[in-house]
Amino acid sequence: MGRVSRAQAEEHRRQVVEAASRLFRERGVQAVGLGELMGEVGLTHGGFYRQFASKDALVAEAVAQAFAEETSYGDAGGRPAGPEGARRDLLDAYLSPAHRDDAGSGCPVAGFGADMARDEAAAAAREPYAEGVRRFARQVSADGGEDLAAVCTMVGALLLARATAGTELSDEILRAARTALDG
Structure with missing residues (x-):
């Protein structure tokens, strides 16, 4: 298999962080294995360490990603603004x-x-x-x-x-x- 481009590698990293953020929130960090996580985005377990220094590093990114997402818990619903x-x-x-x-x-x-x-x-x-x-x-x-x-x-x-x-x-x-x- 050939090498992936820098843009592909960045996209893969983004996909892994997004999947980790979702799965970690659903089930907890310890309940999600790296093999399962990488499989969720169609990548191999071995590719993880080309993207991240450790699972702990991924957890930090996943937490930051989750808070950075624009979370909308509702809309105005006809209520007064402010x-x-x-x-x-x-x-x-x-x-x-x-x-x-x-x-x-x-x-x-x-x-x-x-x-x-x-x-x-x-x-x-x-x-x-x-x-x-x-x-x-x-x-x-x-x-x-x-x-x-x-x-x-x-x-x-x-x-x-x-x-x-x-x-x-x-x-x-x-x-x-x-x-x-x-x-």
Whole structure:
């Protein structure tokens, strides 16, 4: 097999980072093997190390990629414009069954949180993760500050709703968090 062009190599790298970002959020970093990941994008396991120094390096890129994606949790829905309307739209979309059921393209704060907490190998990803949490807290805030309490409530509710998916409690959790943040 011939060598790939620089443009092809860059495209392959982009595909691997995007697939890793999705799969890691769906199942956790440790649950996704490199062979499986490379197969997901049609590449060989051996090609991984031509693109990345280690799985840890890929995790850091996947976290940064997930936070860099333009995440739209909802649209205006006929609400008044401005920070309060945008916050309500964000809360409605974030605390929804659709978001609960789509971990792979969902919130990176929730998707990578457990890995950041339990995996020392994820240390290289902690800075981009922390910066992503801060940006999200600013996005949630209606006054331009950081609303870390709202982020904690939202992420906790999303994780609990995912953990109880398929039960009545799951939807109750989403509604309760939405009600708590409405004020």
